[in-house]
Amino acid sequence: MESILLSILTMGAIGLFFSAVISVAYQKLKVEVDPRVEKITDILPGANCGACGFPGCANYAEAIVQGAPINKCSVGGMAVAELIGEIMGIAPEDVVRKVARVLCQGDNEKAVWAGEYMGIPSCAAANLAGGAGKLCNYGCLGFGDCEKACPFGAIKVNARGLAEVDENICTGCGLCVQACPRNVISLEPIDKRVLVLCVSKDPGKISKSSCKVACIGCGLCVKKSPEGIALENNLAKIIDVEKINDESIEKCPTGAIRKLE
Amino acid sequence: MLTRALKAGVHPDECKFTAGSQIQQFECPERLYVPLQQHLGRKAKPVVKKGEIVKKGQRIGEADGFISANIHAPAGGKVKTIEKVMLPNGVFDDAIVIEVNLESGEVAEPTWPMKPLSELTPDDIRIIAREAGIVGLGGATFPTAVKLTPPDNVKIDTLIINGAECEPYLTADHRLMLERTEGIIEGAELVRRAVGAEKVFIGIEDNKKDAIQKFDELLKNKSGWEVVSLRSIYPQGAEKNLIKVVTGREVPVGGLPFNVNVAIQNVGTVYSIFRAATEGIPLVERVVTVSGDAVSNPGNFVIPFGTPAKLVLERCGALFDEIEKVIFGGPMMGMAIKGYDVPVIKSTSGILCFKRAVREKPKACLNCGKCVEVCTLNIAPTRVVKFIRAGKLEEAKNAGLLNCMECGCCAYICPSRIPLVQWLRYGKFMLRKMEAQK
Numbered sequence: 001m002e003s004i005l006l007s008i009l010t011m012g013a014i015g016l017f018f019s020a021v022i023s024v025a026y027q028k029l030k031v032e033v034d035p036r037v038e039k040i041t042d043i044l045p046g047a048n049c050g051a052c053g054f055p056g057c058a059n060y061a062e063a064i065v066q067g068a069p070i071n072k073c074s075v076g077g078m079a080v081a082e083l084i085g086e087i088m089g090i091a092p093e094d095v096v097r098k099v100a101r102v103l104c105q106g107d108n109e110k111a112v113w114a115g116e117y118m119g120i121p122s123c124a125a126a127n128l129a130g131g132a133g134k135l136c137n138y139g140c141l142g143f144g145d146c147e148k149a150c151p152f153g154a155i156k157v158n159a160r161g162l163a164e165v166d167e168n169i170c171t172g173c174g175l176c177v178q179a180c181p182r183n184v185i186s187l188e189p190i191d192k193r194v195l196v197l198c199v200s201k202d203p204g205k206i207s208k209s210s211c212k213v214a215c216i217g218c219g220l221c222v223k224k225s226p227e228g229i230a231l232e233n234n235l236a237k238i239i240d241v242e243k244i245n246d247e248s249i250e251k252c253p254t255g256a257i258r259k260l261e
Numbered sequence: 262m263l264t265r266a267l268k269a270g271v272h273p274d275e276c277k278f279t280a281g282s283q284i285q286q287f288e289c290p291e292r293l294y295v296p297l298q299q300h301l302g303r304k305a306k307p308v309v310k311k312g313e314i315v316k317k318g319q320r321i322g323e324a325d326g327f328i329s330a331n332i333h334a335p336a337g338g339k340v341k342t343i344e345k346v347m348l349p350n351g352v353f354d355d356a357i358v359i360e361v362n363l364e365s366g367e368v369a370e371p372t373w374p375m376k377p378l379s380e381l382t383p384d385d386i387r388i389i390a391r392e393a394g395i396v397g398l399g400g401a402t403f404p405t406a407v408k409l410t411p412p413d414n415v416k417i418d419t420l421i422i423n424g425a426e427c428e429p430y431l432t433a434d435h436r437l438m439l440e441r442t443e444g445i446i447e448g449a450e451l452v453r454r455a456v457g458a459e460k461v462f463i464g465i466e467d468n469k470k471d472a473i474q475k476f477d478e479l480l481k482n483k484s485g486w487e488v489v490s491l492r493s494i495y496p497q498g499a500e501k502n503l504i505k506v507v508t509g510r511e512v513p514v515g516g517l518p519f520n521v522n523v524a525i526q527n528v529g530t531v532y533s534i535f536r537a538a539t540e541g542i543p544l545v546e547r548v549v550t551v552s553g554d555a556v557s558n559p560g561n562f563v564i565p566f567g568t569p570a571k572l573v574l575e576r577c578g579a580l581f582d583e584i585e586k587v588i589f590g591g592p593m594m595g596m597a598i599k600g601y602d603v604p605v606i607k608s609t610s611g612i613l614c615f616k617r618a619v620r621e622k623p624k625a626c627l628n629c630g631k632c633v634e635v636c637t638l639n640i641a642p643t644r645v646v647k648f649i650r651a652g653k654l655e656e657a658k659n660a661g662l663l664n665c666m667e668c669g670c671c672a673y674i675c676p677s678r679i680p681l682v683q684w685l686r687y688g689k690f691m692l693r694k695m696e697a698q699k
Contacts, residue, residue, distance in 0.1 A: 114599040115586075118620055119680050125687040130351040135599060137352055181690075202353050203345055 049173035107160035149179035293567030302328035331394035335565035371541035398529035425498030428591025448535030632671035649688035
């Protein structure tokens with residue numbers, strides 16, 4: 001009994017002594033942190049995706065306090081920007097919600113596969129090995145490097161071997177854009193509803209022979225809406241969605257230019 | 262004569278069925294698709310226009326920068342257009358299409374000094390290599406002029422002529438050594454003069470006894486020259502390996518043969534230097550081995566660059582219905598092509614057609630250590646690949662990822678059929694990407 005009492009007392013005394021040391025040290029060595037940083041960190045989604053341009057949410061919060069714009073978080077969108085605005089006492093400018101778009105329609109049926117691939121099931125590895133036998137050197141390979149990179153489960157490779165984005169879940173963080181070895185994915189404003197779903201820069205003759213739904217650079221769409229679309233590197237490029245005539249979309253011989261519902 | 266052997270490496274079935282067939286001139290087709298990117302480095306700039314009449318050997322593409330090479334017309338004719346064609350790596354790139362006029366025997370004047378061989382100075386030889394668009398014909402196609410220009414503070418004492426030809430099936434260098442022996446020796450002498458080496462070694466694997474004998478006879482009494490008989494093993498013909506086997510010197514990681522005072526050239530390369538210096542013909546054709554079980558008339562052919570694979574295969578009686586895989590280069594390091602329109606280019610040492618491709622699903626690693634045993638660059642492939650699979654690229658780098666030259670021994674020997682080389686390649690790509698993001 002005595003030994004138990006003695007040990008409790010000793011441990012307690014040591015504990016008390018150190019807590020006193022710590023509390024003194026805490027007072028003496030305190031680092032001033034802006035309380036707002038913590039508040040903003042709490043508001044931010046905590047995905048640490050890096051879409052804002054900072055390594056993580058906490059770093060962005062620090063940057064905001066030091067004067068960075070408050071509307072950089074595309075994951076949180078307008079709601080988060082407003083909350084941060086309240087703390088910082090400034091009005092948030094409009095956050096344009098961006099989503100990832102897979103600019104390729106060449107799935108297993110529509111694109112031509114010249115060979116069979118037995119290697120590592122990863123787009124980056126397949127791309128190094130001659131594109132896994134897919135004749136098109138620009139299109140989606142469908143091994144799902146983007147799917148693995150997406151922290152939200154918004155992008156998935158569908159049954160036809162093509163990556164597909166669920167725009168309701170996509171936060172526009174851009175991790176899939178970085179993961180794609182062929183740069184097929186692009187971040188686009190969600191209200192941009194007309195897209196050229198092809199990235200092939202090959203001349204029409206080649207892209208036509210390698211994929212049924214490739215942009216062949218024929219320029220029909222440009223003729224119908226010269227102010228809305230331009231031709232660049234054998235590829236139609238949208239300049240202004242407002243000025244695109246519906247005929248441009250209907251007339252596309254391969255269906256590479258699409259209007260989303 | 263010296264005998265040497267590489268430690269480690271693998272010995273696949275040699276399959277050198279065409280070793281006995283003489284080099285034949287391949288008939289120039291009616292249309293040539295001459296790519297502007299046939300070498301390592303920057304793509305050549307086209308210097309001819311549509312509709313222009315070109316002579317054989319005329320420069321049609323100009324080297325763009327130091328590490329680049331000139332491209333010449335393999336035959337006289339008319340430039341039809343410049344269009345994109347598929348290269349052996351599957352990428353579509355610019356090629357000059359020449360409508361060949363077989364009757365015109367005109368050959369363009371060489372753009373380099375034509376002098377008796379003994380009067381050529383080192384600078385003249387470098388000019389020849391540069392102007393004639395000569396690149397390393399062993400497979401890497403690195404511009405030869407660059408290799409002939411060692412940095413000022415380096416003294417090259419040894420030149421190695423690489424006649425190892427360790428890839429299975431390929432016999433192009435073998436035939437060249439037998440049929441153009443004198444030319445190779447003269448060409449090697451020019452290279453020796455250009456780099457200022459005192460000692461010359463000619464490394465030949467002992468599955469080419471006839472070639473070793475022929476060189477030995479000719480070089481017996483020439484002081485400073487030595488034929489090295491190498492026990493056949495793959496990848497002995499790789500630059501760093503051959504240097505180590507022949508001289509015992511080890512090229513540092515990321516270093517060049519210059520770092521150990523050695524210059525090394527393939528037999529095909531030195532022969533094309535000789536040809537440019539004596540006949541004034543630039544590099545417009547090369548010896549290609551056509552072989553494999555899906556070809557009924559295999560052989561060794563001198564094929565002009567820009568000849569589509571299809572014509573070559575038709576000429577050699579390829580069984581198109583049964584072909585499953587066509588490889589440009591050797592079976593270990595070559596590339597499977599994605600279409601028959603791919604033209605023969607400077608790097609094409611062989612065209613191999615196979616009826617059956619390996620198609621086994623990879624299984625789990627057994628930790629048997631065979632890949633470690635065969636690696637000639639002291640990497641433990643299984644360990645590095647495990648780091649890559651776990652995304653630990655820094656660790657993979659520290660374990661020697663960047664030493665790897667992708668020779669394929671580890672993947673060849675792996676009993677679990679793990680695509681180790683592809684993993685290593687993937688690892689290098691991801692490492693570069695990671696370092697670029699930093």
